[in-house]
Amino acid sequence: MALTMKDTFYISHGAPTLAIDKSIPARHFLQSWKDKVFPQKPKAILVISGHWDTSFPAVNIVHRNDTIYDFYGFPDSMYKLKYPAPGAPELALRVKELLMASGFKRVDEDRERGLDHGAWVPLMLMYPEADIPVCQLSVQSKRDGSYHYNLGKALAPLKDEGVLIMGSGSATHNLRALRMVDGIVPWALEFDTWLKDALLQGRYEDVNCYQEKAPHAKMAHPWPDHFYPLHVAMGAAGENAKAKLIHHSWQHGALSYASYQFKSAS
Template identity: 75%
Template sequence: MGVTETFYISHGSPTLSIDESLPARDFLKSFTKTVYGGGIEDKPKSILIISGHWETSHPTVNAVVGPSDTIYDFYGFPEQMYKLKYPAPGAPALAKRVKEMLMSSGFERVNVDNKRGLDHGAWVPLMLMYPEADIPVCQLSIQTHRNAAYHYNLGKALAPLKEEGVLIVGSGAATHNLRSLHPSKDGSITTWALEFDTWLKDALLSGRFDDVIGYEEKAPHAKKAHPRPDHFYPLHVAMGAAAENTKAELIHHSWELSSLSYASYKFTTTA
């Protein structure tokens, strides 16, 4: 079974795991019915997820044998969140395949971590998308000292995985400035966040992928929207993995705390 789509999911706050009031939670819970699949034949053989919460010097994949550990890489949240588990099986064969593909594409060093589980950028959205935790999952790290083009090329190198039944998901946030978060009584969105988010949507839907790769120079308020690129680079990996002929679609859009965008996208490989 081949896969023709890749995805970028804005996972937002860790409270997405428990907060029933968040529209993004409902979106992810309906993912297999409204966005991807709908039948057993559409179930991916495995999942490769790129999370903004795993940064390394060189591309690294986890290759866990057996159930993956659930990493609670957040602090000061409700106690019930630290009791959640997502014991998806690891995907060591996929990890080996990813390493081989990257190295054959010119990435000189690719590491394998045999112990690391899934951080909340991976397990929170997957827990909602595939609650049975029965699909093997491999996580790939990002390199924040590199640029967006590097991560786009990382995705391009992995594009053939789709033909092998692998679902590729980038997990981050369309806007991610934690110092700017604050409640809004009237639901208003901070101007800079709205302008960046709108620019991103327009660029993706009109196929201006080069602009998205060069977002630091092209986008309004780029540094304000992403003081660090950790939650944005997973978008570039997902975009690159969709291959050359790509159509982008906005599949969810909501806001939290005035400036945190949950905008999520599907990238479809067209003929």
């Protein structure tokens, strides 16, 4: 019987120090992934990361993923971490095939790029053995939520092919607004609550049009790159999918680690 991945996911990966800081609650959530969230072992993983932003959809076609340190000013130990997951060239070509068949006229191939920290940091905690092939798909921050939702819809057949589809970003992502404070700043809480309510109530069209519908949308996401992976995961699950909040915590007053599972109806 063919392995199927009925559900898709959106993971808020927060700060890169998630990889080493044992005090971050989201780290423990991701470490419990196989036991408490998703016990099935995927055939391959497709990660849509907010840290790969291109003009057109792009996939990385490599046989072994390098670990990309796309951050600076962190402890030296961060730059010694490795996540040498196999590449997934066949999956990358399948992604390209599905997107072009759905009307996306151009899908680029990157034959050098490895995994950015939006991919390897959560995966290192979720699947520390690094034995599952991984492919990345980029976002297009100059497009809108509906575009990325349709990107996800085109990828839905991958679920029946044993592929785990995972968006990786942050539910709120305004790095200039982070503060070393005890409470949660009001605008971040209001946006995060709106998002949770919209998703759990199935108001996916509102989420697609979040810039007009959500409170403090521009403050929560000055740039949309970390939000659009959610739209891809949402679209891949299907319009009748049920959203479930699977983790919720905060850091630095304004950085939400809210993560969601989209349970496909079919």
